[in-house]
Amino acid sequence: xxxxxxxxxxxxxxxxxxxxxxxxxxxxxxxxxxxxxxxxxxxxxxxxxxxxxxxxxxxxxxxxxxxxxxxxxxxxxxxxxxxxxxxxxxxxxxxxxxxxxxxxxxxxxxxxxxxxxxxxxxxxxxxxxxxxxxxxxxxxxxxxxxxxxxxxxxxxxxxxxxxxxxxxxxxxxxxxxxxxxxxxxxxxxxxxxxxxxxxxxxxxxxxxxxxxxxxxxxxxxxxxxxxxxxxxxx
Amino acid sequence: xxxxxxxxxxxxxxxxxxxxxxxxxxxxxxxxxxxxxxxxxxxxxxxxxxxxxxxxxxxxxxxxxxxxxxxxxxxxxxxxxxxxxxxxxxxxxxxxxxxxxxxxxxxxxxxxxxxxxxxxxxxxxxxxxxxxxxxxxxxxxxxxxxxxxxxxxxxxxxxxxxxxxxxxxxxxxxxxxxxxxxxxxxxxxxxxxxxxxxxxxxxxxxxxxxxxxxxxxxxxxxxxxxxxxxxxxxxxxxxxxxxxxxxxxxxxxxxxxxxxxxxxxxxxxxxxxxxxxxxxxxxxxxxxxxxxxxxxxxxxxxxxxxxxxxxxxxxxxxxxxxxxxxxxxxxxxxxxxxxxxxxxxxxxxxxxxxxxxxxxxxxxx
Numbered sequence: 001x002x003x004x005x006x007x008x009x010x011x012x013x014x015x016x017x018x019x020x021x022x023x024x025x026x027x028x029x030x031x032x033x034x035x036x037x038x039x040x041x042x043x044x045x046x047x048x049x050x051x052x053x054x055x056x057x058x059x060x061x062x063x064x065x066x067x068x069x070x071x072x073x074x075x076x077x078x079x080x081x082x083x084x085x086x087x088x089x090x091x092x093x094x095x096x097x098x099x100x101x102x103x104x105x106x107x108x109x110x111x112x113x114x115x116x117x118x119x120x121x122x123x124x125x126x127x128x129x130x131x132x133x134x135x136x137x138x139x140x141x142x143x144x145x146x147x148x149x150x151x152x153x154x155x156x157x158x159x160x161x162x163x164x165x166x167x168x169x170x171x172x173x174x175x176x177x178x179x180x181x182x183x184x185x186x187x188x189x190x191x192x193x194x195x196x197x198x199x200x201x202x203x204x205x206x207x208x209x210x211x212x213x214x215x216x217x218x219x220x221x222x223x224x225x226x227x228x229x230x231x232x233x234x
Numbered sequence: 235x236x237x238x239x240x241x242x243x244x245x246x247x248x249x250x251x252x253x254x255x256x257x258x259x260x261x262x263x264x265x266x267x268x269x270x271x272x273x274x275x276x277x278x279x280x281x282x283x284x285x286x287x288x289x290x291x292x293x294x295x296x297x298x299x300x301x302x303x304x305x306x307x308x309x310x311x312x313x314x315x316x317x318x319x320x321x322x323x324x325x326x327x328x329x330x331x332x333x334x335x336x337x338x339x340x341x342x343x344x345x346x347x348x349x350x351x352x353x354x355x356x357x358x359x360x361x362x363x364x365x366x367x368x369x370x371x372x373x374x375x376x377x378x379x380x381x382x383x384x385x386x387x388x389x390x391x392x393x394x395x396x397x398x399x400x401x402x403x404x405x406x407x408x409x410x411x412x413x414x415x416x417x418x419x420x421x422x423x424x425x426x427x428x429x430x431x432x433x434x435x436x437x438x439x440x441x442x443x444x445x446x447x448x449x450x451x452x453x454x455x456x457x458x459x460x461x462x463x464x465x466x467x468x469x470x471x472x473x474x475x476x477x478x479x480x481x482x483x484x485x486x487x488x489x490x491x492x493x494x495x496x497x498x499x500x501x502x503x504x505x506x507x508x509x510x511x512x513x514x515x516x517x518x519x520x521x522x523x524x525x526x527x528x529x530x531x532x533x534x535x536x537x538x539x540x541x542x543x544x545x546x547x548x549x550x551x552x553x554x555x556x557x558x559x560x561x562x563x564x565x566x567x568x569x570x571x572x573x574x575x576x577x578x579x580x581x582x583x584x585x586x587x588x589x590x591x592x593x594x595x596x597x598x599x
Contacts, residue, residue, distance in 0.1 A: 134337030
């Protein structure tokens with residue numbers, strides 16, 4: 001046990017950074033995740049299948065391609081990256097924020113899928129009933145739809161978090177592998193495996209990443225069960 | 235309080251074209267399934283947008299396609315009770331009840347939580363979740379929830395159809411109290427003659443998306459030809475009576491009417507209360523002289539008003555019993571054997587046990 005927790009400062013940094021990147025990636029994707037899932041579940045508009053395809057693209061593209069596309073768009077000289085840096089002072093390239101963006105994009109399809117399924121399972125008759133009781137569409141959404149899809153949102157968020165903890169290809173392509181800035185757990189493990197005598201460090205970080213992922217899954221399971229009990233969905 | 239409708243709406247290959255006005259306490263939209271009554275009530279509630287037409291409730295225009303008026307459902311203040319209670323599963327009974335109240339401007343709230351909870355007898359359920367309620371309890375909570383949004387009009391879309399007979403009997407008295415004690419007009423969708431006879435003051439009969447007839451319930455239910463085939467046996471006359479006494483030794487109640495005393499199985503309604511009694515046409519026998527040695531307790535003297543042809547070669551005989559019209563359905567053979575003809579003095583005979591409790595309800599005042 002001591003051997004496991006006896007991390008070097010660099011290894012601790014990688015663990016902390018990974019958790020930070022995954023948490024930010026997860027939280028930032030929830031609002032757009034709900035919006036896109038709602039559009040895909042309920043919307044009837046031109047280009048819906050294109051939107052659906054775009055959202056799912058990171059799931060099927062090689063991560064390296066996604067990372068490279070992010071680099072082209074959000075890099076210093078990329079159209080979006082240059083605009084954000086100039087007007088808002090937000091820089092993604094070679095920063096931990098870039099790692100969070102890469103992780104968010106990679107986890108987004110998983111989150112949208114989970115939320116979309118739960119929106120599709122909401123009984124729209126309940127929403128109609130809320131309307132006849134005087135609730136405007138926005139109130140119907142926040143008092144009926146949102147509470148009913150909460151388990152789906154949590155499931156999607158946990159999936160996105162777990163995906164972010166393990167994201168490697170897009171992150172390393174987009175923001176490289178800078179210790180203390182963009183070196184997340186997978187990148188650190190990869191680095192260990194590339195140097196002689198790094199086996200022990202690689203193994204330690206591997207175990208830690210297994211533990212964190214297991215904790216996330218258990219937490220999601222517990223929350224889903226508590227919510228299920230609270231809501232007594234028939 | 236008036237409701238006026240004049241709409242044309244096409245849905246798939248089914249179209250509804252209805253025009254009627256209602257001013258009663260409880261107007262029943264009556265017809266077999268597929269007659270368009272649910273479509274009509276959904277148009278009222280704003281759950282369906284009509285292709286063409288106009289809907290007005292209490293002087294307020296809700297829909298007028300010509301003038302481009304369409305009030306969205308959440309601004310109509312029309313309460314709706316659905317067949318499947320549709321309680322919010324993530325809220326307690328109390329939160330469900332208070333849901334609509336929250337969206338009603340304080341100045342327009344006229345329903346009080348305590349009064350509604352009391353009226354519907356749901357005080358013990360407030361902290362429960364909808365999933366722990368029986369079908370009848372759910373429906374009572376759904377009625378309370380609709381009422382507490384202080385609506386101008388209450389719509390009930392076959393609120394009893396999903397319940398078994400015992401549960402129906404449990405809820406009917408609450409709807410009667412609602413009709414008599416709350417100052418709120420009700421539009422009630424039903425395909426059951428028993429419910430309509432017991433609850434309605436006025437009836438709009440729908441068939442294939444059209445209004446076949448409309449008027450006071452006592453008139454409409456006597457027209458057996460208007461009833462759907464499956465419900466024709468339930469048709470008959472409605473008699474306004476008053477509870478005269480209860481006879482507990484024989485578990486009977488005696489009602490007095492202009493036609494005379496009528497014995498029915500013991501009902502749970504106080505002496506002196508008005509009761510509307512439905513006498514099914516198929517339950518009425520006709521005798522040309524006062525019968526002797528007969529078990530039936532109710533023998534009403536009268537005179538034949540007219541004889542009409544009924545479905546399947548049967549005859550519908552209308553008997554005027556001292557101003558009360560009683561309908562009897564008999565075979566042509568019986569008519570010939572007794573030589574029944576308009577003007578003939580006869581006796582209408584009804585067995586006490588042919589009245590079941592759903593046939594007698596507190597009359598709309």
